[in-house]
Amino acid sequence: MAKTVLLIEDEPNITEAMRFILQRDGWSVSIHADGATALDAVDRVRPDVVVLDVMLPNRSGFLILRDIRAARQTRDLPVLMLTAKGQEKDRALAESYGVSHFMTKPFSNQEILARLQELTQP
Amino acid sequence: MSTSFTGDRIRERRMQRGIKQTELSRRVGISASYLNLIEHNRRNIGGKLLLSLADALGVAASSLSEGADEELLDTLRDAAGPALDTDRAPASGGAAARPEREAGVEDPGSLVARFPGWARVVAAQHRRIAALERTVEGLSDRLAHxxxxxxxxxxxxxxxxxxxxxxxxxxxxxxxxxxxxxxxxxxxxxxxxxxxxxxxxxxxxxxxxxxxxxGFAAPTERVESYLAAARHHLPELESDGTEEDGEARIEGLARRMARDGGAEELAVARRVARRYASDAAAVAPDRLLQALDRHGLEPAAIAGELGQPLSLILRRLACLPPEGPLQRVGLVLCDGAGALLFRRRLEGFPMPQFGAACPLWPLYQALSRPHLPLRQLLETPGGQRVLAFAVAEPRGPAQFDAPPVLEATMLVVPMDLAHAPDAMGQDGVPPMGLEGAALGVGSSCRTCPRPRCPARREGFAGAAEA
The missing domain is CATH 1.10.287 (Helix Hairpins)
Incomplete structure (x- = not known):
């Protein structure tokens, strides 16, 4: 059975490219673009891994990550964070909220596939 | 590197030591007539001769050159780094970005005396570095925020x-x-x-x-530089009584002052030109010179006679024709927050290029006492004495329910001009203020060598020297 990745990202062209490479790699892909309702999407989809952008409309990815870690059901859910801000303080903030992996844009397709495989290894 | 004050200092030191001109000239291997020219500031000296004279007089070369080019020395002191203050315990943490002063650079006067050309190169490079640092700080602040x-x-x-x-x-x-x-x-x-x-x-x-x-110069600097070249007197804006083409003359001059600058430079130039023209229309140079002749260097009395605000009289005294009695004066204006709005530089009384000036300047004291004229004898770290007149007045018309927009003005007159017959008026009395004790001031805390000054900003000397 295919593993599910929830992609929380609001840039449609990035989403489209990622959907293509992830599906081609065998993933089941769900997409969500709004920060305010991202946690609802996590509850609904129950993904194996989340790819989470930092700058989202209506709610920051950092706050979404914090709430994912605060909820009992999603406390251990692997979260790969994407950001256009590669500053050390952003990385430190993501780590303080319990991010599983932190990647800066632009990234290579191979790199993101490899990280997702790592994060969902049993 | 020498200017008029070097000769005065040589003469003063020689007389203090009771050495005759012929004796001193013999010791340094020059003719007595040449020494006489030097002492009367009619020959510029530097290098070996200055060192020989200093040696023969038993003084440091810097003591002869300080005040001669105080601005250059001040820049070199700043380039050397924060002064050592052995009385202070090293501060913990918060070390300043600037490195501690290297050993052997305590006396920039020696550098000026031995290698005046190199001293100017070092000073120019230091100013350039400071300007670049400012730019980098501004840009990185922008990138971050x-x-x-x-x-x-x-x-x-x-x-x-x-x-x-x-x-x-x-x-x-x-x-x-x-x-x-x-x-x-x-x-x-x-x-x-x-x-x-x-x-x-x-x-x-x-x-x-x-x-x-x-642009490494602030918009005001381009205008100040134009005015300095014109010796701060602009005949085309002096009122000829007709007011004909007034706006066109202001605009033409403003464009020349701003040169290749942008809109900001042009706006500053227009503001300066418009105010000059307005001041000139209020007080023509002839009337001011006559009042100066009657009262001497008593700006308040002149303002009273001419029925004009004191700040306007101070500004007008700083732009008299260059051949007139006050050809060497300084003028500085600041707003209510203390930001320097305008500078007419005066040799021997350095004014900071960037940032805040010495908080002891009467310019700043005036801000706390609007309308009250202040007069104070000042002494720079280099020993230069000047008489300063300052006043703060509201700028623009009074308005109800609005705080006054204050502007402070300070005129600085060198001691020799303040003592000159032209400054004493018809009754031959020196201007008031010259008889009191001089207040030690600097240019800015960053370059000031007075470590125990109560006005020194916290965190500078201690942190920098840690």
Missing amino acids: DPVLAENLHDILSAVTSVRSTASILNQTPDIDPNWRARFHANLHEDSARLARTAQSLVSYFDAMAREET
Whole structure:
């Protein structure tokens, strides 16, 4: 059975490219673009891994990550964070909220596939 | 490097030691007549001769040259780094970015005396470095906090991410479905257009920023430099009683003052030219010179006789014809926050290029006592004495329910001019204020060698020397 990745990202062209490479790699892909309702999407989809952008409309990815870690059901859910801000303080903030992996844009397709495989290894 | 004060100092030191001119000239190997010319400031000296004279007089060369080019020495002191203050315990933490002063650079006067050309090169480079540092600070602050830049950079990185991922798919998936291929081509087209738009927007933004911030001179400096070249007297703006073409003359001069500068320089130049013309229309040079002749250097009395605000009289005294009695004066204006708005520089009384000036200047004292004229004898760290007149007055018309917009004005007159017959008026009395004790001031805390000054800003000396 295919593993599910929830992609929380609001840039449609990035989403489209990622959907293509992830599906081609065998993933089941769900997409969500709004920060305010991202946690609802996590509850609904129950993904194996989340790819989470930092700058989202209506709610920051950092706050979404914090709430994912605060909820009992999603406390251990692997979260790969994407950001256009590669500053050390952003990385430190993501780590303080319990991010599983932190990647800066632009990234290579191979790199993101490899990280997702790592994060969902049993 | 020498200017008029070096000769005065040599003469003063020689007389203090009871050495005759012929004796001193013999000791240093020059003729008595040449020494006489030097002592009367009719010959500039430097290098070996200055060192020989200092040696023969038993003084440091710097004591002869300080005050001669105080601005140069002040810049060199700043270049050397923070002064050592052995009385202070080293501060913990918060070390300043500037390195501690190197050993052997305590006396910039020696450098000026031995290698005046190199001293000027070092000073020029230091000023250039300070200007570049300011620019870098401003730019990095912008990069970190500017919302326009942040948004543009985010747009670029998002588009680049999409392009990279999409291009990689197209390149590495030869069997891609034609529909997907068409969608990705469309996405690439869209992202490339977005990148082009954002890049153009950034270029325009950086261009504007460069005009704003990377011109190494503040807008006022270009204007001040023009005025310095004109010796602060602008005949074309002096009122001829007709007021004909007044605005055209102001505009023409403002454009010359701003030269190749941008809108900001032109705005400053217009403001300065308009105020000059307005001041000139209120008090013509002849009337001012006659009042100066009657009262001597008593600006308040002159203001009273001419029925004009004291600040206007101070400004007008600083732009009399260059051949007149006050050919060497300084003028500085600041706003209510203490930011320097205008400087007419005076040799021997350095004014900071950037940042705040010495908080002891009467200019700042005046701000706390609006309308009260202040007069104070000042002494620079180099020993130069000047008489300062300052007043703070509201700028613009009075308004109800609004705080007054204050502007302080300070006129600085060198001691020799304040003592000159021209400054004493018809009754031959020196201006008031010359008889009291001199207040030790500096240019700015950054360069001031007075470590125990109560007005020194916290955190400078201690932190820098830690």
